[in-house]
Amino acid sequence: MKTCRIFKNDTLLFSEIQVADYFVTRLVGLLRTPGLADNQGLLLKKCNQVHTFGMKFSIDVIFISKEGEIVHLQHDMAPGKVSPHVKNAYWVLELKSGSCQKYNLEITQRLVIRQ
Numbered sequence: 001m002k003t004c005r006i007f008k009n010d011t012l013l014f015s016e017i018q019v020a021d022y023f024v025t026r027l028v029g030l031l032r033t034p035g036l037a038d039n040q041g042l043l044l045k046k047c048n049q050v051h052t053f054g055m056k057f058s059i060d061v062i063f064i065s066k067e068g069e070i071v072h073l074q075h076d077m078a079p080g081k082v083s084p085h086v087k088n089a090y091w092v093l094e095l096k097s098g099s100c101q102k103y104n105l106e107i108t109q110r111l112v113i114r115q
Contacts, residue, residue: 001020003019003115006111006112006113007111007114008103008105008109013103013111014039014040014093014099016039016041017040017043017093019042019045019115026047029042029050030042030094036057037096038096038102040095043113044091045090045091046090047090048090048092050094052082053080057079057097058076058078059077059095059096060074060075060076060100061074061093062093062105062111064092065088066090066091068113069109069110070105070106071086071089072086075100075101076098077097
């Protein structure tokens, strides 16, 4: 699976982000992952809604527009839940629970995705 890095204002936030840009990688998502470190996550391409069915841990979910703007944040999404459908989202970034607060992520901020 491809990986990328996520930046905010030229500051590296997450260095080990796996990119799920194929049907199978998007379908499996984080299901086989026992947990996430602070610098890890999953970036889903062409996605505007996620679920946590079958997961064993909570995650923070960031919905990002095609231009890189944060359009919605879902804090501490527990296993067995479904996120809202976010109309303007193109990317979804799934991170360790508490990451949004730790890195002061807010709606309208821009993130840069680099491979």
